[in-house]
Amino acid sequence: GAVVSQHPSWVICKSGTSVKIECRSLDFQATTMFWYRQFPKQSLMLMATSNEGSKATYEQGVEKDKFLINHASLTLSTLTVTSAHPEDSSFYICSARSPLGPLHFGNGTRLTVT
């Protein structure tokens, strides 16, 4: 079964609203999780590295005030897309690994902003 759970699988929201996406490690503790974005027919691009108990590290060009990341516990990281706009419509996917274990990806969240 899935070891990294991502919720919701898909979400439709209106322009200007905020959307929260959760990424949970189910049977291991993850001090670090990663958030990626994938536009249609494109590759996955790393947005940020989520660090438990400290601030996330954002990749160049990713607005930290727009994509809020909170890694409040060893099993949960959340990505909040604030004031979403149609151009934020994308597939968001997280990954996590235990210190000596393999890397696991969530099943992704398809966000559509109308």
Place this chain on the structure above:
Amino acid sequence: AQKVTQAQTEISVVEKEDVTLDCVYETRDTTYYLFWYKQPPSGELVFLIRRNSFDEQNEISGRYSWNFQKSTSSFNFTITASQVVDSAVYFCALSEANAGGTSYGKLTFGQGTILTVHP
């Protein structure tokens, strides 16, 4: 900076044909990991293989095989006797490793190759 290039944007084959997906990478790290993932239309990433930079042995898993050539910075993936269910987007990815070579996580993905297998 790390870079992964999958020059083949789309490949179309007929069932039972063999197909090779190319992957070329660039990195300044001496220790790194290479990956292949399959992404079906549903979107999830299906893990296929992880290989560290010190292990150049080729690997075979059923109909899948991988050829790692450090000298040419390539990590190619071959599907033998392709099947319709192999139709998907395939991504090659690269990750740096920590000093001990045991930790990785931040992946740089190639552009992906869309494989279509026709019956």
